[in-house]
Amino acid sequence: MSNPQHATIAEPVRITQKEIEDWMVKYVSNLCDIKLEKVSTTVPLRKYGLDSATAVTLSGDLMDWLKCDIDPSLLYEHPTIEKAAQEIMNLMAGS
């Protein structure tokens, strides 16, 4: 589903992959009560005990922040923070 990264990132939100990753790390850290430095961007999120309802809430909050449409099943197709952030970058480049 990902689009080639030919377009410039759509307004209004300009964002880097690192910023999305940091946002998600903070989110998971708060939600699961884990220290920031213990949240790895390359570990599947279910390892932190994220269930489907929280995964969906997370993607909803991401959408609100980034003002773009994200499939609520994002974290199932792209189960780590790094992969999810990469996919979002692809989506935003394509939209």
Added chain:
Amino acid sequence: MEQSTQVIERSEYHARGASAEAIQAHYDISNDFYKLWLDPSMTYSCALWQEGDSLEVAQVRKLDLHLSQARAQGKQNLLDIGCGWGALLNRAVQHYDVKSAVGLTLSAAQAEWILDAKDSRINVHLESWENHVPAEPYDAIVSVGAFEHFAKSGATKAEKLAAYRKFFEWCHAHSTDDCSLSLQTIVYENYDESNPNPFVEEIFPESELPRVSEIFAACEGLFEVVQLQNHRVHYAKTLQAWYNALRKNRHAAIDIVGEATYKKYEKYLGVFIVGFHTGTVNLSRMEARKLSQPKVA
């Protein structure tokens, strides 16, 4: 023209499946709220998609599938069990030359909606199939998105099977020999019933989903299964369309139902998208033909 659409008194209690109160908790929230994110026909069940379809077109395609599976063309007396806001009833009388179409629902808001359309060929009853006494047998039966409510949560496998069996017995007893049945329901697929998801219970109180094997077992000797299709990808796509529309209309939705209910629905649609995407649940569409002389009953 005399208006023959009527609502019969609501049944006090729907013994085996979800109660009328439980159904209404979900479906009677507000027609205006559902209008914000369903398609204009207010079809609240999985659509049937083809490349390039809008939600509205995909919903009509779904209605046509069921009407053709139920062999509705030119039939005298069609029944829609769990008729929602009446989209299939309308389609049946307007495009399939069905003479009379009867809908059953436990939702007062849905029944009133259908009443407002004032179509003399369409009747709606606010009662469950268990309490419904038809004036004459049906020659086509459709049920879309109601079977999910026929067994209560926490029911044992035997109790579920008995409830489903009752349903097929009822359909068998109240139909003509040439009756076909078209059924659509969400089913458990890769799901562990011993570890239920509390969120699903909150959205669909008192309801328990069937498994395909239970549906097959329950209709054995009463209806012959002609075909079964599993369409979970279609449901993920339908839910995605609703989810996007609901989010786009967030402010209007919150004005109608408040923030808490809005959030609950946003989350529930999202969780179901995930469920269908991952195959925790599936969407089954089944065509069955009546066995007019069962060898075992």
